[in-house]
Amino acid sequence: METGSLVLLCLALGLIVGAGFVVLLQLAERRGNNAVALLSSSVPDGVDQVIDALGSAGLVIDPSLNVVKASSAAYTFGLVANDLLVHDEIVEMVTRVQRSGEAEEAEVVLARGPFSEASLHLEVRAARLGSRYVLVLADDRTESYRLEETRRDFIANISHELKTPIGAITLLAEALESASDDEAQVRRFAQQMGTEAARLSQITREIIELSRLQATDVLASADRIELDSIVSTAVDHNHVIAKAHDIELAVGGSKRVTVVGDEALLTLALNNLIANAIQYSPDGSRIGIGVHHDAGIAEIAVTDQGIGIPEADLTRVFERFFRVDQARSRNTGGTGLGLSIVKHVVQNHGGDIRAWSQVGHGSTFTIRLPEAPSAVATQGERR
Template sequence: MTATGYLVLSIGALLIGGGAFLAGRATARPRTERPAGLTVADLMGMVVQSAHDGIVVLNGFGDVVLHNPRAADLGVVRNNRVDDRARRAAELARETHEVVPVDLSSLEVKGRQPEAVHAQVKVLVDGFVVVHASDESDAVRLEATRRDFVANVSHELKTPVGALALLAEAVLDASDDQEEVRRFSAKIMQEATRLGTLVTELIALSRLQGAEKLPELNRVDVDVVISEALGRSRLAAEAVDIEITTDDPSGLGVEGDRTLLVTALSNLLDNAVAYSPPGSPVSVSRREVAGFVEIAVTDRGIGIAEDQQTRVFERFYRVDKARSRANGGTGLGLAIVKHIAANHGGEVKLWSLPGTGSTFTLRIPAHQTGEGHTADPSPSELATTRLGGEL
């Protein structure tokens, strides 16, 4: 039996038990002592009052005879009056004797009020009707996110696929001109690389998004993570005459997956290089603060306006779309960083000022020894660090 069925039975028993109790009170002398134990009606009432969903019982006139606090929280009952939509659904349920679904979402969302409240209305006994309402806001937001994700992916994939088709047609038309064939072939290679990067990052994001905290965390040396990330980003930085500087090795360790952490830091470095003018500096620093290791990537690039800072971690969002496409950016790098940090029990923070630059700080829980301090890495630890899951 479903949870709704149990609640309906509970409320029915409560009403029947309450009616019998009142009938007994009408014929018996008043009692001043309290019963020694809880009755079934008492237990049913406690179930209704503590239910996570909103429960409202209406009589034959549509008046509220019983409701729990959750019903008021969801806005189904206000000032001991039920929502008119629920009242009309109750009338229909009495006529048809069927379960009637009804949308009780607030027409004016204010503060933390649920965005989507759905209910089922069902006849109990003797004209009594129960309204069982639940907060579906999370499910509605998740579905909206899914639709947006599918639409964004479709749009982003169409661009390189369409370009490949046009370039292939151009190669066929210019088959007798070797120079044109080489030129179009180079562009085909560029678009194919971009498409491959996009698919790889989509797969990585799909694996990370919605995942719980990583079940097996190992000690990862922060200096090794920074060294590997620098190795990945050095070629792109040298191509635009950007020097990436770092502070001294720290010996700090974090709890996590080395492969994922290197990917996150590489994405931050690539982002800093892509949005910085040629010849400008990019720096990486590390420190331990309140049980977290912070790895900060600072650039002197174009910066990010305050109204855009909350959106840069969204999928496919680009601060400068023209520059991002010119560099082959997919708009997924920072979204991947956010989810890697979250899956490690950490976060990524941003400080930025247009025209001055940006600092992205990756915060990951520090590795703790028995005494509660970060342990210094030993040579054997560094040599035996196990690689985590592949992207």
């Protein structure tokens, strides 16, 4: 009996010990699974899809500051390299959020690249995502900053451009008063006042024209227009001044090419290009105005034999108040708004304008517009 009881007791102890080992193994397995889960780089369910759908830059950062998920915009902005945040400002923001648990928001200015002088303005927000991760969202505000800078420059330029003729008129009025007994001087000062007043009027007119182009849809009442008519009118407008400088205006190219748009505005655009070509061309030279069309694109090219434009200035010639030759432009009455008006007119008609130039040999400005489909019936034709 004692021997049998001992055997049973041993068996019972063996079962208990075995069961204990099984329990310990299960606990170890659970702990291992938990550890793996904690170390896993996966993000909460649904976050991957949200990040992929973002138009702005989105990143998920783990406790070790590794980027475990990033949208395509985050790579475009250069925020990520080798699965790490690149910019110290954003790293510091994420670190603070990890420590405090409170969301942060800031405007960050970053270089576009290691060799670029241009800046990227981002509005960055960082907040906890669950208990381990930090979500970073970055919206690009660079265009807003550029537009604001352009607005400030425009206002400053307007002030400067208006101040010059106004100041000249004031001085001439004073000179006119002091020379009241000298008939020849009175006539000379009065003529100069008329010139400055005309310049002031032109600047005001062109500023108003630019504002109108930016505020309205010029194609709301578009008509079918033949480019021959636009070229003929613009050449007539510039015929007298071209003849005064012995400059030939030569017209050629395709006939009866049609576009859809506002005839007065397109005429204004071409008139500005021809006037600009005359202004920068030497006496006795030739300006060509050619019309061409191909593959649904209509083109008007104005080519001169003038002083040309340096390559560094070609990208800026369509900016408001920009002048390649400041002294020459002022002496000829240029406002620096003509090419900017051309650009806005052409863009409002769904086209673009291109500039080519070689210093000392001349320039070519080409207006490109969608050619009118043969079946298009415009409002003017329906009336």
